[in-house]
Amino acid sequence: MNLPLFGKTIVVTRAAGQSSQFSYSLQNYGAKVIEMPTIEIVPPSSWDQLDHAIASLSEFDWLILTSTNAVDYFFERLASQLKDLRGLAAIKIAVVGEKTAQRLRQRGLQPDFIPPEYIADAMVVNFPESVDGKKILFPRVETGGRDVLVRAFSDRGAIITEVAAYQSTCPRIPxxxxxxxxxxQAANLVTFASSKTVKHFCELLHQTIGDHWVESLKTVKFASIGPQTSKTCRALLGRVEIEAEEFTLDGLIKAIVAQSSLL
Structure with missing residues (x-):
């Protein structure tokens, strides 16, 4: 077989229900894929903050959405509050990543701004207008997300309203x-698409295998979607062999295929 990943076993650590396309792509390159959900997406502990923001949507200048989960939970809650998309007529929408933009378009809306790089930091550097005095609504994961956007926009004079739209937790049952x-030690590679997948991967192994869980990882390689995830890999696992140059799932697949000789 000429497929670059033929005979390789790859563990995919995405959320249950969100790994199918990524796994399918790896299989097309010949890999045997084992899905290990390390993230469970659930509603936030309270809807109060989001409901209050939805009730006062007209007060905001920008809505920022940094993931498909944020899109899904925000708009599902918007619909549950008997609000329609006309409430967003005067608000500009910024998204991080083409996947997030696609999910927004599926709901009939076009993003007003997508940063050139698929990372939150690029949102701040390339934002199309001054945010001084602007009111920005930021529906996001309840805990564990990075604060770079909030800090950077606040430093530039923006009035940021952060609201919990969803929660990503570690599955209770590995x-x-x-x-x-x-x-x-039958896996050649474990893939990580966020820092939280790395953390939960370690938690699940410790929970199942015990204190010596690290020893079971001696022969496996690790692949990361980008610098922040790689940083967490090095902190918790001691190393990372493959890092995507383009910080997307497609970019991660390209990096794995390009460096298949490492596996």
Whole structure:
């Protein structure tokens, strides 16, 4: 077989229900894919903040959405409050990443701004107008997200309203099949699409295998979607062999294929 990942076993650590396209793409390159959900997307502990923001949508100048989860939970809650898209008529929408933009377009809306790089930091550097005095609504993950956007926009004079739109938690029950593959040292590569997937991966292994869980990772390589995730890999796992140059899932696949000789 000429496929670059033929004979390689790759563990995908995305949220349950969100890994299918990524896994399918890896399989097209010949990989055997084992899905190990390390993220569970659930509603926030309270809807109060988001509901209050939705009730006063007309007060905001910008809506910032940094993930498909933020899009889904924001608009589903908007609909549940019997509000329609006309409430967003006067608000500009900024998104991070083409996947987030696609999800927004599926709901009939066109983003007003997408930064050239698929990272939140690029949002601040390339923002199309001065944010001094602007009111910005930022629906986001309840805990564990980076604060770079909030700090940077606040420093530039923006009035940021952060609201919890969803929560990403560690699954309570580890996936037995994927844990067994790790324990048996049968995996060639583990992929990480966020720092939180790295943290939860470590938690699940410790929970299942015990204090010596790191020993089961001696022969496996790690692939990261970008610098922040790589930083977490190095902090918790001691290393990372592959990092995407373009900080997207497609970019991660390209990096894995390009460096398949490492596996």
């Amino acid at each position: 996936d037995a099949k994927s844990i067994a593959v790790i324990q048996e």
